[in-house]
Amino acid sequence: MCGIVGAVSTRNIVPVLVQGLQRLEYRGYDSCGVAVHDASLEGNQGSGLHRARSTARVAELMEQVTKEHLQGATGIAHTRWATHGAPAVHNAHPHFSVGPGVGDAHAAGRVGLVHNGIIENHEALRAALQAKGYEFLSQTDTEVIAHLVDSHYNGDLFDAVQAAIKELRGAYAIAVMHKDEPHRVVGARAGSPLILGVGQNENFLASDAMALAGVTDQIVYLAEGDMVDLQIGRYWIVNQVGKTMEAGERPVKTVRAHSGAVELGPYRHYMQKEIFEQPRAIAETLEGVVSVVPELFDGADGTAAWRVFKEIDNVLILACGTSYYSGCAAKYWIEGLAGIPCNVEVASEYRYRKSVPNPRSLVVTISQSGETADTLAALRHAQGLGMTNTLTICNVATSAMVRECKLAYITRAGVEIGVASTKAFTTQLAGLFLLTLALGQAKGKITESESDHYLEQMRHLPVALQAVLALEPQVVSWAEDFARKNNALFLGRGIHYPIALEGALKLKEISYIHAEAYPAGELKHGPLALVDSEMPVVTVAPNDELLEKLKSNMQEVRARGGVLYVLADANTDIENAPGIHVIRMPEHYGALSPILHVVPLQLLSYHTALARGTDVDKPRNLAKSVTVE
Numbered sequence: 001m002c003g004i005v006g007a008v009s010t011r012n013i014v015p016v017l018v019q020g021l022q023r024l025e026y027r028g029y030d031s032c033g034v035a036v037h038d039a040s041l042e043g044n045q046g047s048g049l050h051r052a053r054s055t056a057r058v059a060e061l062m063e064q065v066t067k068e069h070l071q072g073a074t075g076i077a078h079t080r081w082a083t084h085g086a087p088a089v090h091n092a093h094p095h096f097s098v099g100p101g102v103g104d105a106h107a108a109g110r111v112g113l114v115h116n117g118i119i120e121n122h123e124a125l126r127a128a129l130q131a132k133g134y135e136f137l138s139q140t141d142t143e144v145i146a147h148l149v150d151s152h153y154n155g156d157l158f159d160a161v162q163a164a165i166k167e168l169r170g171a172y173a174i175a176v177m178h179k180d181e182p183h184r185v186v187g188a189r190a191g192s193p194l195i196l197g198v199g200q201n202e203n204f205l206a207s208d209a210m211a212l213a214g215v216t217d218q219i220v221y222l223a224e225g226d227m228v229d230l231q232i233g234r235y236w237i238v239n240q241v242g243k244t245m246e247a248g249e250r251p252v253k254t255v256r257a258h259s260g261a262v263e264l265g266p267y268r269h270y271m272q273k274e275i276f277e278q279p280r281a282i283a284e285t286l287e288g289v290v291s292v293v294p295e296l297f298d299g300a301d302g303t304a305a306w307r308v309f310k311e312i313d314n315v316l317i318l319a320c321g322t323s324y325y326s327g328c329a330a331k332y333w334i335e336g337l338a339g340i341p342c343n344v345e346v347a348s349e350y351r352y353r354k355s356v357p358n359p360r361s362l363v364v365t366i367s368q369s370g371e372t373a374d375t376l377a378a379l380r381h382a383q384g385l386g387m388t389n390t391l392t393i394c395n396v397a398t399s400a401m402v403r404e405c406k407l408a409y410i411t412r413a414g415v416e417i418g419v420a421s422t423k424a425f426t427t428q429l430a431g432l433f434l435l436t437l438a439l440g441q442a443k444g445k446i447t448e449s450e451s452d453h454y455l456e457q458m459r460h461l462p463v464a465l466q467a468v469l470a471l472e473p474q475v476v477s478w479a480e481d482f483a484r485k486n487n488a489l490f491l492g493r494g495i496h497y498p499i500a501l502e503g504a505l506k507l508k509e510i511s512y513i514h515a516e517a518y519p520a521g522e523l524k525h526g527p528l529a530l531v532d533s534e535m536p537v538v539t540v541a542p543n544d545e546l547l548e549k550l551k552s553n554m555q556e557v558r559a560r561g562g563v564l565y566v567l568a569d570a571n572t573d574i575e576n577a578p579g580i581h582v583i584r585m586p587e588h589y590g591a592l593s594p595i596l597h598v599v600p601l602q603l604l605s606y607h608t609a610l611a612r613g614t615d616v617d618k619p620r621n622l623a624k625s626v627t628v629e
Ligand code: G6P
Pocket: 320, 321, 322, 323, 366, 367, 368, 369, 370, 371, 372, 375, 419, 420, 421, 622, 623, 624, 625, 626
């Protein structure tokens, strides 16, 4: 989703800004832009703010700025994921305000601004600004903020931004500059993440530390409602009640820059790389885990998990997208193995519905990024209802989710770039399985020796995953069939129903084939009407207690001419036959089977997308990190 980079320096900062955008590309975007103050370079008198914007990739923006000799030591840059207004150059950020009555799209700006988030009262503000003579050149809510800052400007950018944000309703992270203040960028955040990077005699703003990888690893995480005043070699942070923060109140943290992790290496796409990284990611998850103890889930501030685990009597999981499906799978473990009632809710639904709070719930948020707006809002909603026992399963240790939850389990997936989540999902499942064991022990439902036995099985997962990845050539032949289809059905039962859901999500996300998943028992209550020879039906069929039931469902499909694509276990009698394509999984893996069965489905969507020629890592209309509602 949208990304911000900003800088106040003494060198030409354009390459740093554009490279920062390149590192944020993984979040998903449809246009990009950069603006600089050209007076900031020594010997240059300057003529105000200048910008370059594009609806092409960031690499093309780089060519454009080189061709146009755009240079400056103070600047802001942005990748936009359209919410208000189509993806078009005139809607791309940075937005300029040129003052009332000067509707010249080419005029050098007075105020330049980039924004992540959504301004809910933009229509009312737009009308009021139009009445003052401001002309709007875009359909965005962002341009409203640029004009609003201009309307409040009285010689001090910080004061103008402070006055402007008082009028905003909604979520924002912004970076702003003014033509009369060549060595200053002002930032503010409410509801969207923003960080400050401290360099040698230069300072930066970004929506995520990765944007600054290789530039600085000295990071300050701005808190909700903070404003920051960036100047050459110094900065001030003011909190939401206007108090200037002391150094200790917003500490500078050393954040390991992970620019290396975003190299593609021998792979064609990040998604492919990330699918193949899963054995290593699971191995890293288990490294150092000698036995399953509550300490694995202790909070970032040292809060002891065992106390919380003793206190709670049910689990409420909140998440979005792929993370939601890992929660759906975990429900089967938490209820089936640990014997604790568990509900799973889509975060965007939970946050707005009237629910009955239970102070003895363990509220578990699951998130790769730790910044998903709906999941964060659902967490805060639950806290507001008095549910203070919170735990997050999250891939980013420095994220808001980890900071705001009492307890945390950090998955070791490493940076995930592909918009379609893969290794984050399997590491979430591994974390959730460990959580099940820890909760089961706390409640006396799982003995220490049973837990050790499960842990032993988990240790074998990396090898088992390698064996599943070796099935790739067979999956490729399935993908050739799927690439010619417009619809697909995915069936599963029990804990493999969420795996079917995840398989369908992967296929639609990156190959744009309409795919739906059903619990196989529901087939005859509707979806069977869709089945004919044009409808491939993927069946996740491990050799568990539900297999015989599933086989009957498969017969129902065959009887209607549907073609089955079955993921079967080694020791079953499901065989290749006309209309039945079988991939045999290397072995049956008991409770951990979902972690293996999802992998061929990831490969299926990857190879189908490849055959259809879609943009695997950056599917249309989607974003990696959804920081707006
Ligand atoms: C977006 C991503 C998905 C992800 C979902 C939740 O939709 O494209 O891959 O599953 O957000 O993100 P989170 O970071 O909270 O796991």
